[in-house]
Amino acid sequence: MKAKVHVTLKRGVLDPQGKAIAHALNSLGFDEVLEVRQGKVIELDLRETPPDQVQARLDAMCRALLANTVIEDYRIEL
Secondary structure, eight states: OEEEEEEEEOTTSOOHHHHHHHHHHHHTTOTTOOOOOOEEEEEEEOOOOOHHHHHHHHHHHIIIIIOOTTTEEEEEEO
C-alpha cells in the first residue's frame, strides 16, 4: 500500500522559503506569482494494513514525527 503525506505551514506562519521562491520567480519574469507557500511530500510504502486502521496509523505517524502540528498542517492521500 502506498500513502503520501502533504505537509504545509499553517496560514499565518511566516514562510521565508516561500517568499524567496516568489521573489526569484518574479525576478525571472513570472510577474503573475503573488505568493508562494512551500511544503513537503512524504511518500510511504506500507505493509498491507486493515482499511479501518490505516488512516489512524498514518495520523499517529504524522503527529509523532512527520509534521510539527504546532506550525504545520498535513493531509494524507492513499
